[in-house]
Amino acid sequence: MVTNKNQKTKQITVKYKLYPEIYDSFKCIASDCKHTCCEGWTISISQKEWHDLQRLPKMPDFVGDKTVSDLVRRIPNGKGNMYAEFVKDKEGKCPFWNNEGLCSLQLEYGEDVLCKTCKTYPRISIPTYQAKELTLTPSCEAVLEQLWTKYNGLDFVMDELPKNQQKIMTISVSENMWRAFPQIHSLCIDILQCRSFNMSKRLLIIGLALKDLMKEFKHTSVSAWEQKWTSILQNPDVLLDLLNNIGGNDKLFVANNSGMLFKVLSNIGVNDLIKTVKKALEIKINEQRLTIETGKWKEIADKFSENYGDIEYFFENLMVLIAFNLVFPRVQTPEKLWTSYVELCSIYSLYRFISVAACFEKPTKEQLFHVLVLTSRAIMHNDKLREDVKEAFAKNNSDSLAHMAILVCS
Numbered sequence: 001m002v003t004n005k006n007q008k009t010k011q012i013t014v015k016y017k018l019y020p021e022i023y024d025s026f027k028c029i030a031s032d033c034k035h036t037c038c039e040g041w042t043i044s045i046s047q048k049e050w051h052d053l054q055r056l057p058k059m060p061d062f063v064g065d066k067t068v069s070d071l072v073r074r075i076p077n078g079k080g081n082m083y084a085e086f087v088k089d090k091e092g093k094c095p096f097w098n099n100e101g102l103c104s105l106q107l108e109y110g111e112d113v114l115c116k117t118c119k120t121y122p123r124i125s126i127p128t129y130q131a132k133e134l135t136l137t138p139s140c141e142a143v144l145e146q147l148w149t150k151y152n153g154l155d156f157v158m159d160e161l162p163k164n165q166q167k168i169m170t171i172s173v174s175e176n177m178w179r180a181f182p183q184i185h186s187l188c189i190d191i192l193q194c195r196s197f198n199m200s201k202r203l204l205i206i207g208l209a210l211k212d213l214m215k216e217f218k219h220t221s222v223s224a225w226e227q228k229w230t231s232i233l234q235n236p237d238v239l240l241d242l243l244n245n246i247g248g249n250d251k252l253f254v255a256n257n258s259g260m261l262f263k264v265l266s267n268i269g270v271n272d273l274i275k276t277v278k279k280a281l282e283i284k285i286n287e288q289r290l291t292i293e294t295g296k297w298k299e300i301a302d303k304f305s306e307n308y309g310d311i312e313y314f315f316e317n318l319m320v321l322i323a324f325n326l327v328f329p330r331v332q333t334p335e336k337l338w339t340s341y342v343e344l345c346s347i348y349s350l351y352r353f354i355s356v357a358a359c360f361e362k363p364t365k366e367q368l369f370h371v372l373v374l375t376s377r378a379i380m381h382n383d384k385l386r387e388d389v390k391e392a393f394a395k396n397n398s399d400s401l402a403h404m405a406i407l408v409c410s
């Protein structure tokens, strides 16, 4: 590790790769896929990719006399990997998707011209303080199928990277928790996988553990914290009474998630899912006011359990993958630690809510995957939207542990 006193940064070498076991066995199901990655969401690109595309000559005949620049537009105030986006056609497909379901950009100019998302999807590579994390996004139905088959939970593999792939990472010296990140990250995943508790309680335990950790921020060692919470996981009775007294509130849960759902899904134009959810919950909107039939949520949630049986292991796998992909929790500051928890709870709550409500009329695995693919495309690939959700919770003073209990317990 090299410390630069003037710039207040440190450099660390990332020597390992860490990945869920499903990463290596992933296979695209190609023509069997009902949700091709070229449809139903907005693909965003970086500034460099935008400029590379601008330099390409006119497109082939299927797009008439349009040039690439007509089909890719700047995102207002966009930056990073969300600098510009492909302009979807009327059916929500990528404008470069041709009648044979092939990518005309690739056909015309070769694979090199593809943006990073299209080249690597659904694989993702994330540098963290701990390792180069390689993972898969749940917005691909073949990945959901892998999660579905892992009844005993997801395992992770850590390997040393070849020397030429080891990278230097620069971090701020004010991030005094970076050293402890692997322990914190790993304990949070352990809690998510602790089957002595149901998923709602596991999320609440993470909240309690992170509240506890926030007191430790001035120290650089979190060993005592780690030992304490590991021992609680091994002796679950200690917490059961406390957790059993924390209840949900169906009305607030549905109101919260309906608002979030309309915002998230209308963003990618999935109006049929919105209609299905409104119908299942008998939600009415009059002059911006939401009317919800109390009691309806419990009825359809019971029906969901009856239809699908015990698939909590599947939601566990899904949330473990999501927590891993989000590099959860963010340890830069106590505030970021907590907002990353709010983000995780709101994502879990939304996935549960939409799964139950949108599979009410058609309780099949196919429908569940359909709903989860679209929700993942809307929320997991839109950093700005997730930021907005976190900000909205903070602005309305709805980011307390008690409020998170409402989100995860119903």
Ligand code: SF4
Residues within 6 Å of the ligand: 027, 028, 029, 030, 033, 034, 035, 036, 037, 038, 121, 122, 139, 140, 141, 142, 143
């Ligand atoms: S969404 Fe997944 S399974 Fe479907 S075409 Fe894309 S990579 Fe293949």
